[in-house]
Amino acid sequence: MPLDSTLPNKREFSVVGTRPNRPDGVDKVTGRARFGADASAPGMLVGRILRSPHAHARIKKIDTSKAEKLAGVKAVVTRADFPDQTNGDAALFDILYNIMAREKALYEGHAVAAVAAADAHTAREALKLIKVDYEVLPHVTDVDEAMKPGAPVLHSTIFTDGIEPKPKKPSNITRRYEFGHGDVAAGFKRADIIVERSFKTEATHQGYIEPHACLANVGPDGQGELWVCTQGHFMVRDTCARLLGMDISKLRVTASEIGGGFGGKTTVFIEPVALALSRKANRPVKMVMSREEVFKATGPTASTSIDVKIGVRKDGRITAADATLRYQGGAFAGSPVEFGAMSAFACYDLENVRAIGYDVVTNRPKQAAYRAPGAPMAAFAVESVIEELAKKVGMAPIDFRIKNAAREGTRSSYGPTYGPIGLLPTLEKAKQHPHFKAPIGRNQGRGMACGFWFNFGGQTCVSLNLNNDGTVALSVGTPDIGGSRASMCLMAAEELGIPYDKVRAVVADTSSLGYNDVTDGSRTTFATGMATILAARDAIKKLTARAAQIWGIPAEAVTWEKGSAKPAGSNAGNFPPLSLAEIAAQAGATGGPIAGHHEYSADGAGVSFATHIVDAEVDPETGATKIVRYTVLQDAGKAVHPSYVEGQFQGGAVQGIGWALNEEYIYGKDGRLQNAGFLDYRIPVCSDLPMIDTVILEIPNPGHPYGVRGVGETSIVPPLAAIANAVSAAAGVRLTSLPMSPPTILAALDRTMAAEEPGTPAGESSRMGLAVAPYRRQGRAGDRRRQRARAAGPAGRGLSRPQAAARARCLGRDRRRHLPRRPARAPAQGQRGVPAAAHGGRVSSAIRAACAGGSPHPPC
């Protein structure tokens, strides 16, 4: 595999970059690994949740008396058991409202009550005995419909933020965002060709195979323990403690093995409910979601409606780019539209660019992060227009992208200026790749797309303890979702100079380590990895000091090389090297145990880019699409364990394939989800796919000692667009809505057949004819925009120019930190609706808020 670097002084590694077996591997291939639902406790009760059958309803009364009297029922909880202790923290209040409905049920599946009973039968019977008096209200599930005047309003408390003056009437639009620089209108005036299109994407679910599960145990002394599958057990601890009024120190949370998350396990759903039941029953309570509950009541990602307009000169240079993105994130604020707007044009070097985002609430489950939240949909829209523009100016799409690609020194569309980045190398590598040159078959089309993701650092704490036999116990606080323990062991071994199998990494519980942010934002290999390296360096400092002590020379006169302490030079003395094991063996006599620690808030997560190439075959008679060939080229900075880097590339690509072709939340007119199961929510199966070829590029991230960049999320950004471009090429008609399911494709083909005049020559001219459908869509989009302008009132006017400029300046100020460290979404944190500049130049909101569903963090 070709591994490239733009930096000449590339470091040589001895352990990092190899492909050893993972430390948790044997447990996982023998069925011994313990996941969320695999734990039990003496006297354990079964917890079950009663959920709203209505998409939107006022809960007038809940009568639990009959359920409480049923033999075997030990506790029943409702909203009355969850008093508001959120102290004005709006994001936390949303979580409270989401885990147990308050005055209204806001979506089908919203929790209304819960029971703990001796067995599953009794729990099920008890749920039937709970009487809920609903007043059914009109509902809305579509993002464009929710923005219209007269749409049912979910919250009387939402007055659109981010616009001046603030609206006086509540609406479903929680906030307007704007990013960009330059003068877009002037840019379009200079354009020779402009393409404008409207796009829609349906909501998709992360689709992790393991349903949410936990085992809660709270005693009358207020002490509690929780076993849970989560991407962040510290987040679970802090959130649950705050919701339930517990001391953080009294709740110990242990992360089980986690059966997939992809962002969906970065917040809480059943955990506070299980704890409340356990506290009330004074017994352990186990809760496991059914698959139907996972679909209806966890956090899928947003459905979207996006307009993109890009202008280009005849020579292929883009003069202006503009987008309006509307994302619904379910019943509460916090759709990932901010990231969508920030990332939409991040791949391009643009003089005039603007992206406006609207965060919209609807009667759907509260969204949670899904792998590069918000970015894939934006990339789908932008990269579709890019492909079309390239063809219109007569350039190969790859050359068009190369000509306009962002590079080192480019001012990004969301503010910061890029350091060394890997977009051009992935494009150039793609151009040379055999896939790019291979012929394509009948009914096939080739598409490509680029993708970008910010990546994240975050709060991290690592402990590294040396055992007296020279082995190393490494404690990390970020749940291992895809092999990160192997990567941590590799980095610790590399730094200490010992073999990989001498290091054993564990994910420590919340009482054993300082706070760690959740495993998200592609941060773990970067941030926990860097903390591991720095903890190892801390240990090395102590090891060399012990050697110095043993030799009776100054500590500064000892160096560490290949796993041993050595005198720094001949002046220091002539001692044979002391290995880590030898020093560790004497630790008891030289001052006690030796350990390294590191705790920090990691900065410098390098942004990441990818280019994907895909061949798709479309059956013109049925609209069935087959992915024939797929290649991922992505910059990893440094691939610590290349097999698992490839795995991230492949997994992201395949989730993207599912999103592009078949996955969607399907709602009936009643606002109920019609496909809450793996039968009709169609994630790709093994026989749907070809091998996914991967090319790892290594453009070191200057913010990490080994050059590591996060790799987990970028891989899901290009597929939607790449496949849309391939399918559009194969079908001869541009597809502008996802999923491109067979009925959608066949209908598009039929429309173009109907639009074609008899006798129109085949080929390019017929394709021009086929573009009728998208143009028709545009007309509708125009209507939508007018309606929205009426609906949103002043919202349509957006930020005033000085505000926008101030915001753009503050975005550009921090070049290194591509994402802010803290969320700043909640009004309680003094952020909502206030220009970012007022808060020390941080970009308002952040990956934390979107990824952790607004988990509690100290205010800025």
Next chain:
Amino acid sequence: MRFERPETIKQAAQMLAGEKGKAFILAGGTDLLVRMRTGFVEPDLIVDIKRIAATRAIETTASGFRIGAAVTGAELGEHAKLKKAWPGVVEAANLIGSKQVQGRCTMTGNLCNASPAADSVPALVAAGAKAVIVGPKGKRTVPVEQVPMAPGRTSLKKGELIESILLPKRPARSGDAYLRFIPRTEMDIAVVGVGVSVTLDAKGVCTDARVSLGAVAPTVLLVPAAAKALIGTKVDKAALDALAAACSAACRPIDDKRGTREFRVKVAGVLARRAAEIARKRAGGK
């Protein structure tokens, strides 16, 4: 809830007839357990028929094949003689669910579940299969298309159960095929299914045909007009066009989460054409 495992079909019929609550028959269980799990049904009695010898065997008889009600999809696929005689039926049955489901699912269950989208049913209808029904009043044999009445509802009376399915002897120069459309390559419910069975004469002219459609109406359809389009032809392009048109015309589908009306109508014709071509080739036609 009670669970019974009778040893004879008569005992089974008696148990079903005598149950005052809701009684369900368990063969493969791949539909019943899902419906129990999701709360759609709450049985008072489950009668597992797998200990009844007659339900477990595939027999070759003078008039064709007798396939026991509890014979699994995997067992059908492993029966070389049956596969040779009725490849379309076996392929259809083998399309139900995954390998895991194949280890349990049965054609009789597929029929009695009465889903319009059942994969094996259009193939059985096209093949002219019959169901042997046993009840308190004895045995009766009916064409399979008379079993499903509406989605989830059959013509079986209280106490009745299907013991076996009869497939006729394969006539000379005949062939059958089943094709379905699904969005993925596996694990989906048919959006459209088409079963075609044809018999040719020595010159390759179609003398007999049966065409059946699934997932385009409340029950699986037998489409005589589609058969008529083939009979008397060499199953050539014109005949296939007429077949496709007849199939599309017979569709009475709905829009649902799996497909639109328009899609089903169109694809029914496309698949009928493709299935007929396979059946013709299997019958020795060119």
Next chain:
Amino acid sequence: MSAIHVRTTINGDAVEYVCDADETLLDVLRNRLGLTGAKEGCSTGDCGACSVTIDGRLTCSCLVLGAEADGAEIGTIEGMADGEDLHPLQRRFLEHAALQCGICTPGILVAAKALLEHNPKPTETEIRFGLAGNLCRCTGYDKIVRAVMAAADDMRRA
């Protein structure tokens, strides 16, 4: 609900249990017998995470009643390794990094073993269709298919 007494064989060991009439084999394995290697991903037979063999046939244990297992021979992931020796499939899954989160892994290994018993030299396409009943959301299946091919090769050589 009256409990049913069941005598069965699991991974070669005689096992007896009582279960409710509507309890699935998966619930029995996990909740009564402590065999949590089979996972519950959907309870509708759509994900394959609960795959076991019954009398040598691959099936979803969520689609089988515990009561039906009377007299049957059950095979689960816990019986796949031979003492200290991992099965070639288990070994190859580790070497090929054919798992990320690992929740689908037991079901896929059981299904792959059943596949190779029926077809010792499968093509890529046969493996892909053979494993279509086992959902994996992490890997994109690429490394899983490669690991199964490598294990098939090992087993033919052995």
